[in-house]
Amino acid sequence: MRRIQIPTGIIAATILLAGCGVSYDAPLLSSIEGRWMCDVQRYTFDEVEDIQVELDARLAANSVTSEQYRAFKDDLIDSPELRETVADEFTAYCDTGS
Amino acid sequence: MRTRIIILMAALLIAGTSLPVAAAPKPDVDKDVELTNYETAAIVAGDSAWIALNWQGSGGDAKNFRLEVKRPDPGVEVRYPANTATYTSLWADDTLTDGEYDFTAVHVTVPYAASSDIKLLFTLTYEHAGKPKTRSFNVRVPVVQYSGAEDLQQVTASLGEVALGESAWVGVSYAGLAPRLDDFQLTVADAAGLPIVYPADGSSTSLHHNARLEDGETDIARFRVDAYDVPTGTYTITIRATYRKDARIVELLGSVTLVVVEPTV
Numbered sequence: 001m002r003r004i005q006i007p008t009g010i011i012a013a014t015i016l017l018a019g020c021g022v023s024y025d026a027p028l029l030s031s032i033e034g035r036w037m038c039d040v041q042r043y044t045f046d047e048v049e050d051i052q053v054e055l056d057a058r059l060a061a062n063s064v065t066s067e068q069y070r071a072f073k074d075d076l077i078d079s080p081e082l083r084e085t086v087a088d089e090f091t092a093y094c095d096t097g098s
Numbered sequence: 099m100r101t102r103i104i105i106l107m108a109a110l111l112i113a114g115t116s117l118p119v120a121a122a123p124k125p126d127v128d129k130d131v132e133l134t135n136y137e138t139a140a141i142v143a144g145d146s147a148w149i150a151l152n153w154q155g156s157g158g159d160a161k162n163f164r165l166e167v168k169r170p171d172p173g174v175e176v177r178y179p180a181n182t183a184t185y186t187s188l189w190a191d192d193t194l195t196d197g198e199y200d201f202t203a204v205h206v207t208v209p210y211a212a213s214s215d216i217k218l219l220f221t222l223t224y225e226h227a228g229k230p231k232t233r234s235f236n237v238r239v240p241v242v243q244y245s246g247a248e249d250l251q252q253v254t255a256s257l258g259e260v261a262l263g264e265s266a267w268v269g270v271s272y273a274g275l276a277p278r279l280d281d282f283q284l285t286v287a288d289a290a291g292l293p294i295v296y297p298a299d300g301s302s303t304s305l306h307h308n309a310r311l312e313d314g315e316t317d318i319a320r321f322r323v324d325a326y327d328v329p330t331g332t333y334t335i336t337i338r339a340t341y342r343k344d345a346r347i348v349e350l351l352g353s354v355t356l357v358v359v360e361p362t363v
Contacts, residue, residue: 037152037199041135044147046314048179048203051148051189073190076198083197087154090199094134 024068030082032062033072034089130157130226131194133235140240144344145277145313146175146207151220151237153201155194160224160231163192165202168219168234173209176218194224210278210344212241249276249343250311252352254318257335260325261361265295269318270337270354274311279341279348282309284319287351288336292358293324311341325358332357 036055045051059069076082131153138149151165166185167176178186188200208216220235253271260266270284283302286294296303297320305317319339332355339350 033199037201040150040201041152042139044139044141044149045203046147048148048205051150051203077195080197083195086199087197 022067022071024064024072026072026082027085028062029064029069029072030085031089032058032064032069033076034086034091035093037086037090038094130155130231131160131163131222131224131233132156133237134199136236137238137240140242141206141208142244142277142313143208143212143241144210144244146205148203148205149239150201150203151235152199153188153194155196155198158196158227160194160226161192163188163194163202163222163224165204165220165222167204168221170218171216173211174216174218175207177205179203206239208239208241213243215240244276246275249279249341249348250274250339250350252339252350253316254354257323257354257356259357259359260323262325262328262330262358263361265322265324265326267320267322268354268356269306269320270352271316271318272305272311272339273316274313276343277313279311279343280309281340281342282311282317282319283340284321285338285340286321286335287338290333290335292328292333292335292356293326295322295324297321323356328358330358330360 036058040051040054043054045054056066059066072082076086132155134152134154138151139147141147141149153163164182164185164187166178170176178184186202186204188194188202190200194200204218206216206218216239218237218239220237222233222235224231251273253273254269257268257270260268272282282305284304285296285302303319303321305311305319307317311317334353334355336351336353339352341348341350
């Protein structure tokens with residue numbers, strides 16, 4: 001399956017300090033999440049566990065830990081701005097299929 | 099990985115049509131939950147796979163999110179993740195927050211006989227603003243046909259060596275190419291004079307794990323060679339594999355070599 005390639009400009013963006021003390025790159029995580037939500041519906045998986053394996057591979061390929069991803073997901077619930085960023089990424093990525 | 103093969107095949111077979119990416123949402127009067135893909139990834143006829151439906155919240159939290167398929171067509175089998183068993187919910191948790199994306203996973207088995215896309219009627223229940231809601235969604239699962247020339251491939255060409263006066267269990271491996279081959283049996287059609295014994299003194303052997311060979315799976319069929327009172331040398335053994343592809347019984351002849359050698363002292 002195709003891996004996400006994140007533009008270096010995004011990586012250089014702001015590092016957000018999450019409430020639980022785990023820091024992460026919010027634009028990077030938003031990009032990964034938006035693309036993942038688009039890609040997951042385009043693929044089939046042999047085993048249900050393969051879905052998580054694929055997500056974990058994408059995180060690892062971008063040097064994101066599962067703790068950072070969890071913190072990001074937790075913050076998504078409380079942050080409309082973060083959800084909007086993910087939605088923008090989803091729309092931009094999914095509409096073009098790039 | 100079989101997933102990749104399926105994706106590639108699907109991509110080739112449905113070339114010229116668009117992928118099910120963000121299919122245009124149908125008019126949705128109840129906007130607190132939106133389904134973003136009314137069409138899923140393609141499944142090869144005869145195969146089964148986990149597919150994902152993607153959702154976005156749009157108007158407050160949708161809690162206790164539960165999705166299930168109602169009355170799938172004959173031959174179409176649906177199952178859900180083990181932790182929910184009778185329904186599927188969102189990947190992260192069971193609440194879809196306003197603006198949040200999350201997906202639900204469903205396992206679908208498509209019958210070999212499926213010649214066109216299948217439609218699944220999903221029923222979604224959730225609580226919004228303290229009120230229970232029920233909604234229905236028709237989702238299309240594209241079905242593509244496997245068009246490979248071979249259903250399986252014999253992996254083993256040589257059974258190695260057996261010492262004269264000894265018996266040995268030998269194995270022939272097969273790799274599945276077609277989505278699902280059932281009732282796999284292997285018999286030796288021509289043993290070239292070597293005594294052959296099948297497991298449990300039966301009349302045939304099957305695969306080690308089970309009698310089903312799936313695409314991307316490699317399994318081994320074993321039988322015993324009793325190399326008693328036979329000349330040393332290289333033997334070419336003709337083997338016959340039979341399997342059921344949907345309702346059709348298919349036979350495949352192949353051969354393997356075995357060398358009977360003088361026993362070492």
